[in-house]
Amino acid sequence: xxxxxxxxxxxxxxxxxxxxxxxxxxxxRAGQPVELIDALIDAGASELTIVSNNAGGxxxxxxxxxxxxxxxxxxxxxxxxxxSWHFDRAYREGRLELELVPQGxxxxxxxxxxxxxxxxxxxxxxGTPLAEGREHREIDGRTYxxxxxxxxxxxxxxxxxxxxxxxxxYRRTARNFSPIMATAATTTVVQVDxxxxxxxxxxxxxxxxxxxxxxxVAVGVRRWLRDGEFVGxxxxxxxxxxxxxxxPAADPATASIAGGDR
Amino acid sequence: xxxxxxxxxxxxxxxxxxxxxxxxxxxxRAGQPVELIDALIDAGASELTIVSNNAGGxxxxxxxxxxxxxxxxxxxxxxxxxxSWHFDRAYREGRLELELVPQGxxxxxxxxxxxxxxxxxxxxxxGTPLAEGREHREIDGRTYxxxxxxxxxxxxxxxxxxxxxxxxxYRRTARNFSPIMATAATTTVVQVDxxxxxxxxxxxxxxxxxxxxxxxVAVGVRRWLRDGEFVGxxxxxxxxxxxxxxxPAADPATASIAGGDR
Amino acid sequence: MxxxxxxxxxxxxxxxxxPDGAYVNLGIGAPTLVADHLPPGSEVILHTENGMLGMGxxxxxxxxxxxxxxxxKLAVTELPGAAYFHHADSxxxxxxxxxxxxxxxxxxxxxxxxxxxxxxGAPDAxxxxxxxxxxxxxxxxxYVMTDLLTKGGESKLVETCTYPLTGVGCVTRVYTDRAxxxxxxxxxxxxxxxxxxxxxxxxxxxxxxxSMLPTALPTASNTEESR
Amino acid sequence: MxxxxxxxxxxxxxxxxxPDGAYVNLGIGAPTLVADHLPPGSEVILHTENGMLGMGxxxxxxxxxxxxxxxxKLAVTELPGAAYFHHADSxxxxxxxxxxxxxxxxxxxxxxxxxxxxxxGAPDAxxxxxxxxxxxxxxxxxYVMTDLLTKGGESKLVETCTYPLTGVGCVTRVYTDRAxxxxxxxxxxxxxxxxxxxxxxxxxxxxxxxSMLPTALPTASNTEESR
Numbered sequence: 001x002x003x004x005x006x007x008x009x010x011x012x013x014x015x016x017x018x019x020x021x022x023x024x025x026x027x028x029r030a031g032q033p034v035e036l037i038d039a040l041i042d043a044g045a046s047e048l049t050i051v052s053n054n055a056g057g058x059x060x061x062x063x064x065x066x067x068x069x070x071x072x073x074x075x076x077x078x079x080x081x082x083x084s085w086h087f088d089r090a091y092r093e094g095r096l097e098l099e100l101v102p103q104g105x106x107x108x109x110x111x112x113x114x115x116x117x118x119x120x121x122x123x124x125x126x127g128t129p130l131a132e133g134r135e136h137r138e139i140d141g142r143t144y145x146x147x148x149x150x151x152x153x154x155x156x157x158x159x160x161x162x163x164x165x166x167x168x169x170y171r172r173t174a175r176n177f178s179p180i181m182a183t184a185a186t187t188t189v190v191q192v193d194x195x196x197x198x199x200x201x202x203x204x205x206x207x208x209x210x211x212x213x214x215x216x217v218a219v220g221v222r223r224w225l226r227d228g229e230f231v232g233x234x235x236x237x238x239x240x241x242x243x244x245x246x247x248p249a250a251d252p253a254t255a256s257i258a259g260g261d262r
Numbered sequence: 263x264x265x266x267x268x269x270x271x272x273x274x275x276x277x278x279x280x281x282x283x284x285x286x287x288x289x290x291r292a293g294q295p296v297e298l299i300d301a302l303i304d305a306g307a308s309e310l311t312i313v314s315n316n317a318g319g320x321x322x323x324x325x326x327x328x329x330x331x332x333x334x335x336x337x338x339x340x341x342x343x344x345x346s347w348h349f350d351r352a353y354r355e356g357r358l359e360l361e362l363v364p365q366g367x368x369x370x371x372x373x374x375x376x377x378x379x380x381x382x383x384x385x386x387x388x389g390t391p392l393a394e395g396r397e398h399r400e401i402d403g404r405t406y407x408x409x410x411x412x413x414x415x416x417x418x419x420x421x422x423x424x425x426x427x428x429x430x431x432y433r434r435t436a437r438n439f440s441p442i443m444a445t446a447a448t449t450t451v452v453q454v455d456x457x458x459x460x461x462x463x464x465x466x467x468x469x470x471x472x473x474x475x476x477x478x479v480a481v482g483v484r485r486w487l488r489d490g491e492f493v494g495x496x497x498x499x500x501x502x503x504x505x506x507x508x509x510p511a512a513d514p515a516t517a518s519i520a521g522g523d524r
Numbered sequence: 525m526x527x528x529x530x531x532x533x534x535x536x537x538x539x540x541x542x543p544d545g546a547y548v549n550l551g552i553g554a555p556t557l558v559a560d561h562l563p564p565g566s567e568v569i570l571h572t573e574n575g576m577l578g579m580g581x582x583x584x585x586x587x588x589x590x591x592x593x594x595x596x597k598l599a600v601t602e603l604p605g606a607a608y609f610h611h612a613d614s615x616x617x618x619x620x621x622x623x624x625x626x627x628x629x630x631x632x633x634x635x636x637x638x639x640x641x642x643x644x645g646a647p648d649a650x651x652x653x654x655x656x657x658x659x660x661x662x663x664x665x666x667y668v669m670t671d672l673l674t675k676g677g678e679s680k681l682v683e684t685c686t687y688p689l690t691g692v693g694c695v696t697r698v699y700t701d702r703a704x705x706x707x708x709x710x711x712x713x714x715x716x717x718x719x720x721x722x723x724x725x726x727x728x729x730x731x732x733x734x735s736m737l738p739t740a741l742p743t744a745s746n747t748e749e750s751r
Numbered sequence: 752m753x754x755x756x757x758x759x760x761x762x763x764x765x766x767x768x769x770p771d772g773a774y775v776n777l778g779i780g781a782p783t784l785v786a787d788h789l790p791p792g793s794e795v796i797l798h799t800e801n802g803m804l805g806m807g808x809x810x811x812x813x814x815x816x817x818x819x820x821x822x823x824k825l826a827v828t829e830l831p832g833a834a835y836f837h838h839a840d841s842x843x844x845x846x847x848x849x850x851x852x853x854x855x856x857x858x859x860x861x862x863x864x865x866x867x868x869x870x871x872g873a874p875d876a877x878x879x880x881x882x883x884x885x886x887x888x889x890x891x892x893x894y895v896m897t898d899l900l901t902k903g904g905e906s907k908l909v910e911t912c913t914y915p916l917t918g919v920g921c922v923t924r925v926y927t928d929r930a931x932x933x934x935x936x937x938x939x940x941x942x943x944x945x946x947x948x949x950x951x952x953x954x955x956x957x958x959x960x961x962s963m964l965p966t967a968l969p970t971a972s973n974t975e976e977s978r
Contacts, residue, residue, distance in 0.1 A: 104615030104658030116846030118406035121380035127692035144380035199831025205467035342879035366842030366885030377616030389919035461604025
């Protein structure tokens, strides 16, 4: 019998070694496997290379992993956010290396790793500083850059529900990078709100088939959901809405009035 | 208001000109847009280049298009079937050209066209006759072949349901090539069993978002389904199971015993 | 000063040019405002790079869903007809030329349509590119929405970009607070002047040889207001 | 004659080697039979190239669903836990090395693991390759299931394939009606002999320098029968 579920978060991240390359799903906070990252911090691995769209925001999850000094290098498209102070400090102090990849190339390179593509030509970034020193090729009158796959030892991702075969469904824009990261890592670990019986997930709507998944751990239903349905009552970080007397903290997160981070 | 639905099959295939490259969804009979192909035959276009996994079986659909002498070239992975007599004859008589592409390269080349990839390196077919004269490249110790996108003027595909924005869901293995073909053609035409109100399809389960679809036409629920659920009573070709003395009707529409009204 | 369009008026002006049924990606920042000014009754389908078509406006404060955000990581909503997909599919949509239009901010736009909007090249800046380069080369049309001048008074329309490029020859139109410009083979051509702005004034502010499209509207902002 | 395994017995023999939990693609033809002999209670997840994981056995005659077929275009069923996906994803699964095992038929297998199974190279034949080349290079292990000899009595195990190749150095094991062979750096090594078949006999039939694995089982077919 196939049972990819593991009992707890500790077991879910077991075996991630110092120096490992770890893909981390999520776009900002949506779909970020915060519980798995916390377990990874507890487990103690360091000198990690992180592949993720962002480099953490606030003090949670990826940001905390960086704050704890566990990250040697970040491969991402958008590290700089209003609340990326942990990354910013580590970067400015030269404590970690940054490899900047345009978001679409990042996604396609991850997909290529999972799909056995040796390399591909992308039109993105041609003529920009990110094209310097790269192989250019003209195809049908357009210039492209050669892009190579990005693989990882481990992918940590967050889904809504999974079954014991490792089939996963996501919720809304929390899907983002997770389905492709699941295909590109030697070991893929998925945290979900709940594990459901085999045969419960609609076979037409499964986004990540279990073939890409090695371990599944249930972390409990998020506070803004009930039976998988949105019930509201939280802020963008998923924290319960403040009572009338919410005091703004003295941190930069409150300085965001226009919300843009570019 | 966006309304991609068209009134009938004639309108659905309008504008397909002689010499056009037409992608045709389906794997064998599953997902083959037989009604659209019939309309294309009626519309009269010829000298077509067909991109499809197979080259037709039996006397229906793609096989009939070939039998009618409308096809100049077939790009496919598996033309030879036990019932591909129309293709076989045309090929042996030199009336059409065949470009044989391994199935995975065919799929990936179609995807590449839709995803704006200039070309990619595939390990498939290295060392085989299909690699002759092709660009080889060694990447990380493995040899790959350069593969280029396959685009089309029109894609004809078959789905289960669609809405007026052109969002499409499929049924079981009838999905096959259709979602990628929808992305790779200038004009994508979808036949579905039924058109449903906007907002009815689950946003998490939409396989082809409407951005890839230009025209949608309803052709009626297939005879082996009721309310989208399988009710049985047909053979592999979708024909009603023979009753002990079932006389083949002159008009296929009257042969519906399982509640379909195709 | 009052002749110049403010951000909201500019967003309204841009929105008025988006045809019914268009698939549009709105960049982070000012372009996001365009969503609030789409003509009522028109169906424009908004794409967000993080995996959604059919994005709706911001939710009421109590209805913020942390799983439903846009590229700027702000809460949005889901319209009937919406669809979700993963990042490779989302950027395949862009790169494959399926979006009709993308509206971006800019540091500089050159007269050949080069765009610089991701980095000022400052040596101590932390670089971040996000989806800007993919968007710039992906959409059928790339419109830029920006003030004509920087806070320091320099023209953002330039002969050649001095900031690091986002994309080459990708911008087709620029909406500024003073005028709308098309990028043509002969450089920037004024499509529309706002308020009392004149062609000569624009030439002086930009230092560029600007032409005037035969169809240019001299007082579009007023026209807008009187609708 | 009776010492040789028939197709069903061979399918049972192959099936016995598939570990619980393996992701397996069965080629068209004889390999399809393996599905009928998977050990009860073991969960082996079958992949079919036309977009499905969790494929079940053939349906009852009245339950044939034309939308649910395998790579050979035969009716199959859906097991609980099944998932559907499109062709690019299906072949990405293969090419990306996610399948544990693929079982294919063969015209010839060379002692370096080259496979020829798609074309006899006959000048008047209509070529058709399907997914064979993708499968050959994609799965972690490629097992071939075949009679040792052609109907004309020629060995399908050869020094060098004379038929057009499907894949280079891809086969790891060959199950035949007389013996099981591993492809090793030193060529074919006998892993198991069926019935009264001897190593010398195999050397004569194949004309190849064959070695014997230290762990080789001389009478596996009997062992099988007595389970």
